[in-house]
Amino acid sequence: MKITSALQKLGVTNPLIYGCMGLGGGWNQNPVSKDDIRQANEVIDTALESGFQLFDHADIYTFGKAEQVFGEVLKSRPELKKQMVLQSKCGIRFDAGTTPKRYDFSKEWISSSVEGILERLNIEHLPILLLHRPDVLMDVEEIAEVFSELQKQGKVGQFGVSNMSANQMQQLQSKMKSPLVANQLEMSLSKLDWLEQSILNNVGNAPGHSFTAGTIEYCQSQDVQIQAWGSMSQGLFSGRNVNDESQAVQQTAEKVRRIAAEKETSTEAVILAWLMKHPANVMPVVGTTNTDRIKAAAQATKIELSRDQWYELYVSARGEELP
Template structure:
């Protein structure tokens, strides 16, 4: 598995009901080719991305070039349901919804199996035995080879794992240079200033101990530190963007590579998920595994992004 993952949420056109076009499919071909050329072989999907069209566009690539499938690791997610005639936006881990969702995912992707199937967001109404039985059937049928979760803390993962006879192999959460709670909860332990941090203590350590791969969505902070106009952002954001540029020059790589290398420098071996459809930016991100930031440079970025020195 590659150290970076390509997130396919930008494929298939807009978040609307327009059909997938030839242009959308051609774009998917170009993105897949570029990712594979730079060594990225993990492709991340979800059934909701561009309302299913991301998987459809990608599936057309596989249908037209089936030899690519064995060169890929494909993961997808389900569990988020948008508002419809039956109810509001909600999460659904019921057996019926999950089973039907996986069948639809496989149909859209035009593949017989998923390497990894992930539950997208915690469903408060999840029945443990029901979801465990459903996942077991998916695995025994050959539709899914491995399981993962997204946006779950250690307690939720542990509870789910207690009913499964196969290990949860990945947890995908939002962590980046702009979203620091995953680090702050550790350094602010016992500090009253950390009482409002929204990250469950010990989740990183739990995943590391159990061998669960941490994936980061939003890893590039939507270009906040790698090219976006930050002139109207707070001073510490502007300073961090400038520091990223300086380090990109120092390490002779693109700014995107520095932002990702900062995540990858953590001992948890975080796997960033990148989502840009710009081919040059994909290539820039692929430089990240070539960079090992010094401890001082890593802490410079951390302190700059948090807007104050370490406590």
């Protein structure tokens, strides 16, 4: 698959992204422990040895501890910084007692979020910053202004978004001086809305879906790297017990196992290769902290599914034949 020019300029040649959401000891208020740091070292080493180059963070992951523990590793082993490209996300604010969970793309919040990210990760420059979820109160001129300032200050290199539609991206891009380089979306063999929005075009009585039509095509035409979060479906097709799942899930899991055996690879590799087969050049985010599964996922870059195998898995996962 092709990696966009913006990411290639950063040195990214491997299409797999390591997602750091599971680091830091869990979604609690416990401080980072020695065991958390040990785990982070093992995970980072395994990911790097398996070929991962781009590491994905967000300021909210395990309440900031994922970035903090990663930063502890980089503090003790600064040579690792040259072996990786880091990205993080901001814009989600949790319940603060008097205010609910909300999204905040204000200049003040983005600026303070970047300061926190840099401090926790123990870095002075963040190669890529993504806006995490669309803020319906966003002022695109204000966002463009703070983006420009962060670039001039050398704190952030490139900008992107997450969970945004084509129209939202166009609106934001219209005020920005530099191009958006990525859009991170939920995409997997169990989350098919990104495909259904195309297949169900002009189909009467078709079931609804939650994906905005044209987003994939916009990203392709504008050289925006699509990144897939949730890409491994939490093990649904790669080892999890599916006895209580639907017939579609059970038969798809069996097909994944069969194809993996035929190709002498892992089931994780098959489901990630399925994503990467799409011409949108999807970069899957692999979020497991299990080192064996990280190694298994890395095998995806060594195989390619045929057109027939791709459609076999797609049709099986959707649970009914195509219209």
